Amino acid sequence: MTSAWAMAWLILSPLVGAALAFAFPRLGRWLALGTAGVVGLAVVRLMRLVFAGGVQTHRVSGWGAPLGIELRADGLSVLMLIVTALIGVAIALYSQRYFVSGHDDDALHRERYFWPLFLFLWTALNALYLSADIFNLYVTLEMLGFAAVTLVALAGTRAALTAALRYVFVSLSASLFYLLGVGLVYGQCGTVDLPSLAAQARPGPALWVALALMTGGLVAKAALFPLHGWLPPAHANAPAPVSALLSALVVKAPFYILLRLWFEAFPALMTPAVAQVFGALGAAAILWGSVHALFQPRLKLVIAYSTVAQLGYLFLLFPLAAAQEGGFMAWSGGLMLLGAHACAKTAMFLTAGNILHAAGHDRIEDLDGITHILPVSVFAFGLAGMSLIGLPPSSGFAGKWLLLNAALAQGQWWWVAVMLLGSLLAAAYIVRMLAHAFTRVDEPKTPNPIPPVMEGTALALALLAVVLGFASPWAAELLRVGAPVVGPIVMGGSVP
Amino acid sequence: MPDADYRIYALAGVALFAIGFYSMLVQAHLLRRIMALNVMGSGVFLVYIALGAQTPGPIPDPVPHAMVLTGIVVSVCATGLALALVDRVQAAASEAEPGDDA
Amino acid sequence: MTSRVLVGVLSLALLAALGWAVLSLPLRPTGLTAASLAKLSESGVTNPVTAVLLNYRGYDTLLEVGVLLLAIVAVWSLRRGEWPASHLHDRPLVMSLLRVVLPVLVLAAGYLLWIGAFAPGGAFQGGALLGGAIVLVMLGGLARRVLAFDRLLRAGLVLGVIVFAAVCAVTMLLTGGLLQFPANTGGTWIMVIESAALVSIGLTLGLLYFGGRPNAHHA
Numbered sequence: 001m002t003s004a005w006a007m008a009w010l011i012l013s014p015l016v017g018a019a020l021a022f023a024f025p026r027l028g029r030w031l032a033l034g035t036a037g038v039v040g041l042a043v044v045r046l047m048r049l050v051f052a053g054g055v056q057t058h059r060v061s062g063w064g065a066p067l068g069i070e071l072r073a074d075g076l077s078v079l080m081l082i083v084t085a086l087i088g089v090a091i092a093l094y095s096q097r098y099f100v101s102g103h104d105d106d107a108l109h110r111e112r113y114f115w116p117l118f119l120f121l122w123t124a125l126n127a128l129y130l131s132a133d134i135f136n137l138y139v140t141l142e143m144l145g146f147a148a149v150t151l152v153a154l155a156g157t158r159a160a161l162t163a164a165l166r167y168v169f170v171s172l173s174a175s176l177f178y179l180l181g182v183g184l185v186y187g188q189c190g191t192v193d194l195p196s197l198a199a200q201a202r203p204g205p206a207l208w209v210a211l212a213l214m215t216g217g218l219v220a221k222a223a224l225f226p227l228h229g230w231l232p233p234a235h236a237n238a239p240a241p242v243s244a245l246l247s248a249l250v251v252k253a254p255f256y257i258l259l260r261l262w263f264e265a266f267p268a269l270m271t272p273a274v275a276q277v278f279g280a281l282g283a284a285a286i287l288w289g290s291v292h293a294l295f296q297p298r299l300k301l302v303i304a305y306s307t308v309a310q311l312g313y314l315f316l317l318f319p320l321a322a323a324q325e326g327g328f329m330a331w332s333g334g335l336m337l338l339g340a341h342a343c344a345k346t347a348m349f350l351t352a353g354n355i356l357h358a359a360g361h362d363r364i365e366d367l368d369g370i371t372h373i374l375p376v377s378v379f380a381f382g383l384a385g386m387s388l389i390g391l392p393p394s395s396g397f398a399g400k401w402l403l404l405n406a407a408l409a410q411g412q413w414w415w416v417a418v419m420l421l422g423s424l425l426a427a428a429y430i431v432r433m434l435a436h437a438f439t440r441v442d443e444p445k446t447p448n449p450i451p452p453v454m455e456g457t458a459l460a461l462a463l464l465a466v467v468l469g470f471a472s473p474w475a476a477e478l479l480r481v482g483a484p485v486v487g488p489i490v491m492g493g494s495v496p
Numbered sequence: 497m498p499d500a501d502y503r504i505y506a507l508a509g510v511a512l513f514a515i516g517f518y519s520m521l522v523q524a525h526l527l528r529r530i531m532a533l534n535v536m537g538s539g540v541f542l543v544y545i546a547l548g549a550q551t552p553g554p555i556p557d558p559v560p561h562a563m564v565l566t567g568i569v570v571s572v573c574a575t576g577l578a579l580a581l582v583d584r585v586q587a588a589a590s591e592a593e594p595g596d597d598a
Numbered sequence: 599m600t601s602r603v604l605v606g607v608l609s610l611a612l613l614a615a616l617g618w619a620v621l622s623l624p625l626r627p628t629g630l631t632a633a634s635l636a637k638l639s640e641s642g643v644t645n646p647v648t649a650v651l652l653n654y655r656g657y658d659t660l661l662e663v664g665v666l667l668l669a670i671v672a673v674w675s676l677r678r679g680e681w682p683a684s685h686l687h688d689r690p691l692v693m694s695l696l697r698v699v700l701p702v703l704v705l706a707a708g709y710l711l712w713i714g715a716f717a718p719g720g721a722f723q724g725g726a727l728l729g730g731a732i733v734l735v736m737l738g739g740l741a742r743r744v745l746a747f748d749r750l751l752r753a754g755l756v757l758g759v760i761v762f763a764a765v766c767a768v769t770m771l772l773t774g775g776l777l778q779f780p781a782n783t784g785g786t787w788i789m790v791i792e793s794a795a796l797v798s799i800g801l802t803l804g805l806l807y808f809g810g811r812p813n814a815h816h817a
Contacts, residue, residue, distance in 0.1 A: 551629030
């Protein structure tokens with residue numbers, strides 16, 4: 001199978017799956033499983049091709065840029081596709097049982113519409129990670145946004161609907177900012193193709209404004225401080241698998257596009273000042289999000305605010321990867337952190353979903369003794385927490401370690417302080433939940449039964465988050481293919 | 497189209513964009529906020545069309561035209577989605593719902 | 599009040615920055631007119647915009663047809679639709695006019711589809727007319743029972759995506775490239791895609807006006 005076929009399968013199978021899931025609602029769950037399998041195989045194939053042959057490109061319709069659209073798979077794309085596929089498979093399995101737990105008409109409605117919307121979301125993500133055309137990225141962003149908003153609203157509660165409404169306004173206006181930016185870029189450069197832009201873009205007022213517009217829109221979609229307000233209510237009130245998809249995957253896509261724009265298309269515009277501004281906003285997100293997570297009464301809100309904080313870590317990649325010393329360390333560290341967070345956050349939200357099912361609520365104060373009812377889920381939460389805090393040997397540790405090393409190598413010690421503080425705060429809010437879970441309870445409560453696959457997928461992802469730390473050298477090698485930043489990785493401790 | 501300057505249309509487009517943006521943030525009525533989004537979108541499309549006209553050649557540049565067609569379709573879809581969501585929210589607000597989360 | 603002022607100032611700053619950007623764009627931008635015209639003979643159509651939409655940047659159109667389907671799925675998931683409150687059926691003159699206008703609209707939609715290959719037109723434009731025709735049907739209270747044919751409606755809505763994907767699959771088997779048409783057959787493939795898309799676009803737009811899922815059923 002050539003890379004063109006792999007890429008085509010990645011985009012077309014979830015799209016066709018979504019259409020068929022809408023046309024034949026009863027087949028939804030099987031179509032999702034089938035699509036997950038096909039996508040998984042295609043991702044593995046593409047990854048092999050990229051490792052063996054370097055960056056893979058395909059000119060769609062046979063026309064190359066700038067007239068046509070190019071699909072491109074380099075190390076970064078493949079990593080994002082792998083993360084998406086892992087989470088996608090887990091959610092497809094978890095949701096087999098999650099929605100069927102209720103037997104009324106509403107539950108059936110939610111289940112029937114979840115599958116096509118989920119598959120559309122997956123299509124959008126795959127298409128986004130393979131696209132090398134900034135207008136095409138707009139179309140994928142819109143597909144992503146529509147699917148995400150509707151999935152939040154699927155919960156049907158007043159809180160979910162209000163959160164979805166706020167999300168839709170943010171998403172739509174942000175997309176328009178991005179679209180206007182694309183227009184200005186086209187007016188200046190005559191192309192919307194990323195590699196062509198990299199070759200010919202020169203700094204100028206139109207490009208500055210265009211990049212500012214696009215960044216503004218993408219930063220709002222990625223919920224970076226201070227445009228993060230829409231995220232906690234949306235992620236907390238959505239159904240559990242949707243919350244996982246949102247925190248793990250949906251908010252990472254605009255961040256990915258920002259990386260492409262600033263590191264590949266317009267590197268000349270990334271001055272140290274701009275990079276530090278990104279870092280400062282990231283630091284603010286880490287601190288603000290972590291502190292808020294500490295005081296939330298509901299478990300899902302804790303996890304949602306934690307997402308705001310963890311996204312801040314990702315933006316630290318800008319000042320650290322842009323520098324000469326240790327640039328690639330920071331690049332790979334930040335992206336490993338992205339993958340680690342995706343697995344850990346999914347595990348946490350799935351655990352929260354299990355707890356909601358079993359106990360009927362997610363108020364932390366009243367979750368005493370939940371360990372006795374859901375030992376597997378609480379264990380998964382603990383493991384995921386390990387990765388989130390950054391304890392070895394988890395992948396969260398690997399990512400943070402690389403970022404810290406890069407910061408030290410460049411003398412940007414202020415980021416070190418922020419990261420350490422962030423880890424401490426994360427430990428605090430994780431332990432707070434676990435403390436309540438492990439308390440003794442005199443009268444055991446009668447829980448609702450939980451299907452094993454729901455606990456199993458949560459545990460599997462949490463284990464992945466912890467164990468993937470050992471895969472970091474492999475991930476770094478993958479990221480090296482086509483990376484815009486070069487340099488060595490020093491994992492052993494001493495800094496050159 | 498040589499020699500003519502179509503930038504006035506692009507300026508009109510960005511003015512629409514700014515007006516739409518202001519209205520979207522400031523209006524209280526949800527329907528008007530959706531209309532403001534549409535105004536923003538129209539502004540963006542006008543900028544694209546103006547760019548297409550500005551390009552020298554026997555015909556306007558067809559690529560921005562195709563992009564605008566795509567954009568219009570996406571915009572209609574977005575409006576439909578937003579309207580349905582607004583209606584759901586208003587329907588939910590007018591009925592008492594037990595066990596509401598904050 | 600102060601928030602209004604703040605937002606106002608922000609919007610004015612935005613306007614100033616955007617105006618400055620527009621005025622600093624090159625007076626004669628490079629654009630892609632020349633490239634589009636140069637390859638037009640190989641595209642299978644003679645209208646440049648259609649060539650861009652369905653050939654050069656056909657992949658965008660594929661995703662866009664997907665977004666259309668997503669929109670109707672989303673709206674159906676959100677609420678039940680309702681017939682527009684209308685008293686048109688009490689006005690026999692309007693109803694007679696409708697009975698003439700509707701077939702003309704459908705014909706015009708087909709005409710726009712066909713002419714899109716060599717003049718302004720195409721599936722989206724025709725689909726918009728078709729959607730308008732469906733809105734008129736709803737306003738006139740005609741064909742209420744059609745909405746009960748759930749299977750048929752769903753089939754019509756997904757037709758665009760399915761046919762487009764099928765064309766992708768077949769052409770990929772033939773040429774090895776995604777959406778790469780074999781030589782000299784571009785026009786035919788484009789017409790196949792556009793015909794299916796016309797049906798789906800018209801149905802989607804009309805049903806978006808209806809505002810939600812038709813039946814009493816949940817799914």
